[in-house]
Amino acid sequence: MGRQPCCDKLGVKKGPWTAEEDKKLINFILTNGHCCWRALPKLAGLRRCGKSCRLRWTNYLRPDLKRGLLSHDEEQLVIDLHAHLGNKWSKIASRLPGRTDNEIKNHWNTHIKKKLLKMGIDPMTHQPLNQEHSNIDNSKTISSNPEDISMEPKTTNTKDVEISATTTEEESSSTVTDQNNSMDSENHLIDNIYNDDELFSYLWSDETTKAEASWSDSNFGVGGTLYDNNISGADTDFPIWSPERINDEKMFLDYCQDFGVHDFGF
């Protein structure tokens, strides 16, 4: 029988999204959530495949996304996590609130890879290029097994990220640092989100009053949580932004105003 294509190719638009399409997608998701990506385009009046809609939403339209280049700390975290996890971009992204796997992957390929090469470090193995072979027998200091890597070459200061050797320890230690990191990131997120983007002020501006109801019900998760924790990875252990996480309600409302959801009826 074979796999059913993700969408009937006929009549499905591809390529860059228009502001109008973005708006439709945002409106629909704010109103109805995204219960079924496959059915979403039809329901939202979009000539796109569900996959494309999901990608657009998760990589570009989600209101909890950070925008702009990765900070030095974030970059360092990516390097450390990559040393540990390899090309598991979604897992890496799950440790960086507001960042998407696609964004991190792109950043890795365009910036970090080059930086590491310039510093004489193999971006895949995280070992010094000229020592790759001589270190094969010296696995105590630098292991070729990603699970065992306890130290990356000191590319930059690593004070903010320390990943211990074992998997379980890694989880707990990185959780602690992630929490610190994500608290900062969270503040950053609230400060920075969408401040500078005219497109978004347009996209989030009007025709969204019907979304009012959905903000208070379960469309965005239990008890009004804005986002499903699984959006960027199943094992997220950093604090996910949600109204509950913001201490007082006013702060939440301020936050909403920051990216234009004041028009949704708050």
Added chain:
DNA sequence: AACCCTAGCAACCGCAAGGCT
């Protein structure tokens, strides 16, 4: 001014995983 080259990023594609029946 026109052309070429390159870097960066958004989006697509194919496959895999997991859930459901």
Added chain:
DNA sequence: AAGCCTTGCGGTTGCTAGGGT
């Protein structure tokens, strides 16, 4: 247990803007 469906992931492509000649 098997097959189907949906979603998620990682690799890759292609467009565009900016810089250089």
